[in-house]
Each structure stands twice: as structure tokens, then as C-alpha cells.
Amino acid sequence: MDQIKIGKFIAEIRKEQNFTQRQLADILSISDKTVSKWECGKGLPEVSLMIPLCDALQITVNDLLTGERVSEVDYQKKAEENMMNLIKENEENKKRMALSIICGVITIIAVCSLVVIASYIAIPTIARIALIVFAIITAVAGIGAAAMLEVKAGYYECPHCKALFVPTMGEYVKGYHTLTKRKLKCHECGKTGMCKHRIIR
């Protein structure tokens, strides 16, 4: 999915239809910031908004995802390509999520073994300290890697406006969280809430 191309296409068709960003946003009951974000190539419309957006712009979802008006001849080929791209994007997210869990488990096992060895086995003090330092480094690196994989796996859903967004690493690390939700500030409406983690759009 070429977000930049799709964004330029949305802007072009919107102007053709003589809508301002605000007017288009009002039709879709979203903020004009969201429309501006799409047009800058910083995110795709979420699936539930695609059909209303295409209706407003009088284009097809296939045109939207391709980033240009698709001719009759290419129509089916492009539709299949677009469908495969959407599936691929979701699968990559699932893989990242699985990798993140594996990475976390390996880290926990490695750190526990190191701590056990350092605590219970008769070795010189200096080796004991070295092992503990090594355990701490492993823990930090492992948790960091797991978090980095997870933050890229999918989206968070705002409880207020239902927008999907990807938090920055900083926001992600700071946010209080449960297994499936994380306290984040929504990139769309700016409200803070417990956002649900969703792997697929």
C-alpha cells in the first residue's frame, strides 16, 4: 500500500469535488486532522471509513487503495493486488506479535537461569557479579526488543473516537497497561484512555 500516493489521490479527488478538508471530515463525522493526515500520507483510512469515504469522493475502494482511478481493463488485477496487500499487512503484524512473545519468553528463561547460576552455584565472586550484570543487560535488551516488535504489531483503538493509531515508542513505554489495553493519548481526538490493542485493522 503506497500511503503517499493514496494521500495525494484523496487530496486530488477531494478538490475535484470542491470539498474542503473540513467538509469532507464532516460528512464522515471525523476530525479534519484525520483527513489532513491521510492526505500527507501519514496513515490510511481505517476499513470502516473506506466505503463512506469512497461514496463521498465518488470513487471505488479499488481506486482508493490503488491511489488512482483504475481502468476497466486493470480492474480485477488491481483489486486482487490490493486484497493481497491488505492480507499481507495483517499477517506481518501477526508474525511480529508472535516474535515479540517468543522474544519475551526467551528473555525470561535466560535471565532466570543466569540468576539461578549466579546465586546457587559455587563460583568466584567476580564471576557472580559478571553474571548478574550480564543478566541485567539481557533483560533490558530482551524486553526492549519484545516491546519494539509489539509496538509495530498492529494498532491501538481509541475508546472515545474508535480511531486506530500506532503509538510512538516513548508513549508506548510510558503507558500503564494490562494484557490487552494500554493507556495512551489518542492521535486523532487527543483524549487519553485505555486503548485496546488490535493486531488487524
Ligand SMILES: [Zn+2]
Ligand atoms: Zn480518539
